[in-house]
Amino acid sequence: MAALKNTRSLKTLSVLRPNYGSQVTIRRNLNLQEYHSKDLLRKHQVTVQDFRILDDSLNPKALSGFRANEYVVKAQILAGGRGKGHFDNGFKGGVHLTKNPNEIVDLAKNMIGHKLITKQTPKDGIKVDKVMVAESVTIKRETYLSILMERSYNGAALVASPAGGMDIEAVAEETPHLLKTVPIDIYEGVTDKIANEVAEFLEFKGALKKKCADEIKKLWDLFLKVDATQLEINPLVETDDGRVVAVDAKINFDDNAQFRQKDIFALDDVSETDPREREAASYNLVYIDMDGSIGCMVNGAGLAMATMDLINLNGGRPANFLDLGGGVGESQVSAALKILESDPKVKTVFVNVFAAFFRNCQLCNGCQRYRGGVQEKSS
Ligand code: ADP
Ligand code: MG
Numbered sequence: 001m002a003a004l005k006n007t008r009s010l011k012t013l014s015v016l017r018p019n020y021g022s023q024v025t026i027r028r029n030l031n032l033q034e035y036h037s038k039d040l041l042r043k044h045q046v047t048v049q050d051f052r053i054l055d056d057s058l059n060p061k062a063l064s065g066f067r068a069n070e071y072v073v074k075a076q077i078l079a080g081g082r083g084k085g086h087f088d089n090g091f092k093g094g095v096h097l098t099k100n101p102n103e104i105v106d107l108a109k110n111m112i113g114h115k116l117i118t119k120q121t122p123k124d125g126i127k128v129d130k131v132m133v134a135e136s137v138t139i140k141r142e143t144y145l146s147i148l149m150e151r152s153y154n155g156a157a158l159v160a161s162p163a164g165g166m167d168i169e170a171v172a173e174e175t176p177h178l179l180k181t182v183p184i185d186i187y188e189g190v191t192d193k194i195a196n197e198v199a200e201f202l203e204f205k206g207a208l209k210k211k212c213a214d215e216i217k218k219l220w221d222l223f224l225k226v227d228a229t230q231l232e233i234n235p236l237v238e239t240d241d242g243r244v245v246a247v248d249a250k251i252n253f254d255d256n257a258q259f260r261q262k263d264i265f266a267l268d269d270v271s272e273t274d275p276r277e278r279e280a281a282s283y284n285l286v287y288i289d290m291d292g293s294i295g296c297m298v299n300g301a302g303l304a305m306a307t308m309d310l311i312n313l314n315g316g317r318p319a320n321f322l323d324l325g326g327g328v329g330e331s332q333v334s335a336a337l338k339i340l341e342s343d344p345k346v347k348t349v350f351v352n353v354f355a356a357f358f359r360n361c362q363l364c365n366g367c368q369r370y371r372g373g374v375q376e377k378s379s
Contacts, residue, residue, distance in 0.1 A: 114127070301323050
């Protein structure tokens, strides 16, 4: 099946399922910026470094009273691979270390307002609006830990690797024996036994093993409490002063839990979302932009995916994935057509909906014109 966007979360799942690119997720699960995720971690007693945030005002007051031996300056975007990324202004790296507090604002200036391009962003990159300034830690070792809802286990799983850091996708592909996956019983949770085994696999020794096991259990508690679908710590580090610290954090949430996680969903940063996706979401439609020329209007995710496959198999390229869902009214169909027609890539529109669907629609003669076939775009 056609692959949709290469978002950070899909990339992460590819660690567990390298063929994930052939599958499609149509839900837009809430995805928080690193600094919001770290706030949640901190509230749940997971060990993270202290940090401050600089925004486009670059006001140094945001850093007043913040002292560390060394600072790490990190661009905040909803994609990973920042350390090895580069900016559209030529500046290299979305993660920088400095011991000089006077250098922080200059580093941030090179990031804020510019697009950061990483392995996980669209090819033009994502504009950086905020920068995290954190106290640096001296890293002895980087490991990888994530907890996610895994369809093939019908439940949660813990994924761990002693070879964490910036190249975890390569570890999954080239040295899969360095990746351990442990299914977790949702009722039993992460037991002491599991936490210790994973800490051992991550090569934490002596007193550090217990510290790591404790962090893993706290992360599990957080995963459950916030209705996460994925919680990824990469790297989970061992520091030179004998601590286990979550240095990077990525959390995705189950959209079905929005009603009981209102505070978290209020943090949703939609500035990185395609405006057409936002417009569609306001009409309760699922719209995802793709790079072809055939606009698709379909009802039902299964039919939408089959339609995209059909188009691909016949040499076409879908311009989008648009699922009207069930029980839509005229205003939604009208909004859907407007979204499709506003996309300059769209040369034709393929309407593939259940015939009964349009029976009572008084929209315009467009329904008749578009019904069940590929038609030339009218405007
Ligand atoms: P990304 O995964 O987007 O590249 P990370 O936050 O994981 O971003 O940072 C990339 C790398 O930068 C880490 O693997 C680590 O080696 C280093 N790094 C990040 N934060 C710190 C920190 N606070 N102290 C020291 N090194 C850090
Ligand atoms: Mg990372």
